[in-house]
Amino acid sequence: MAAVKPQExxxxxxxxNAIRVETIRKELRCQKLYTEFRINPYTKFHPLTDKPMGRKTDNDEEGDRAFLEVIHRGQMEPRKKYTQPMTESQEIGWISTPLIISDRSDRRLNFPRQQSEITKFMDAAWRLQEQTRNLG
Incomplete structure (x- = not known):
């Protein structure tokens, strides 16, 4: 028996054309048309110089000041922008000033590094061992 080929x-x-029409309808259904564009104030801005023969008017300076103010505000750290933390992650470390002033002369709270005879000996032995290891 001969094998039956499927019809192509x-x-x-x-x-x-019907496939193209269906594809275009699907694309238009999910497509949004944006007509207003703004610069993201949180990205770094690299200004370019003016044209050498260009002339500025007073109105341009006011617009440039407002634009530059928005750009500079976007680059500030959160503690300078806001009076209170905006997210829970910002709450950690928002108040970074120490609660008490550290006094180095107070022996109750300050424990400087101290060495006894055995720790001095072991420190010297450790350094000697490191020197011989680096040479070999």
Whole structure:
């Protein structure tokens, strides 16, 4: 018995046009048209110089000042921008000033590094061992 071949679909111009129409409808359904554009104030801005023969007016300076103020405000750290933390993550470390002033002369709170005879000996032995290891 001979194997039966499946029928091949013939794609003509009408079917191709129907596929294109369906694809375009799907794209237009999910597409948004943006007509207003703004610069993100949180990104770093690299200004370019003016044209050498260009002339500035007073109105441009006012607009430039407001624009530069928005840019500078976007680059500030959160503690300078806001009076209180905006997120829970900002609450950690928001108040970074120490609660008490550290006094180095107070022996109750300050424990400087101290060495006894055995720690001095072991420190010297450790350094000697490191020197011989680096030479070999």
């Amino acid at each position: 679909k013939v794609v003509d111009a009408v079917h191709q």
